[in-house]
Amino acid sequence: MAAKYSAATNKGASTSDGLTVDSVAKVDTSETYFCVEGNVIRTSQNRISVNAYGSVTINSGCSWQLCVSTNGPNHASYYLTNKRSDGSVVVFEVDAALHKQIMDAAVQQRLMPGVPGDPNAPKIVDPNQGKPSISLELPKVWDRLIEQNSSKARVLTKEEFINEFGK
Numbered sequence: 001m002a003a004k005y006s007a008a009t010n011k012g013a014s015t016s017d018g019l020t021v022d023s024v025a026k027v028d029t030s031e032t033y034f035c036v037e038g039n040v041i042r043t044s045q046n047r048i049s050v051n052a053y054g055s056v057t058i059n060s061g062c063s064w065q066l067c068v069s070t071n072g073p074n075h076a077s078y079y080l081t082n083k084r085s086d087g088s089v090v091v092f093e094v095d096a097a098l099h100k101q102i103m104d105a106a107v108q109q110r111l112m113p114g115v116p117g118d119p120n121a122p123k124i125v126d127p128n129q130g131k132p133s134i135s136l137e138l139p140k141v142w143d144r145l146i147e148q149n150s151s152k153a154r155v156l157t158k159e160e161f162i163n164e165f166g167k
Helices: 073-080 096-105 141-148 158-164
Strands: 029-037 047-051 057-059 064-072 088-095 121-124 132-140 149-155
Touching: 029 073, 029 096, 029 149, 047 149, 057 141, 064 073, 064 141, 073 096, 073 158, 088 096, 088 132, 088 158, 096 132, 096 141, 132 141, 149 158
Parallel strands: none
Antiparallel strands: 029 064, 029 088, 047 057, 064 132, 088 149, 121 132
């Protein structure tokens, strides 16, 4: 998780960037998300564009859900190495509150028989690959929220990804 502050241990104590513990709770934090793109396979087409200011735009015209991973680079590394060796990785930050909302709503990809699923719920997929990362399929209802709550986006080649994340 990328935090925009240093934690202080005592209430009222100052952090290295001048915040007090009383105000730290008001500072936004974010979670890093990864999206491996490339190739002509339907789920890996270029769905995300990085904007000049570091936010993302999601191509909602694609009929497939947005596939991302979070909780570390391991799943992106697995996918880049084993499934999309010619691909690139879009790395971006998602506001912590939205990340929590996504994770709270997430369900297993394969629900119990007879239990109706919420079509707008994020699905946890590929649970046995790239742990401790969590791989998600996000329905289109999440596209606009991610666009509005993303930052620090960049596109990395496989080599750049390996250099930065060591995987």
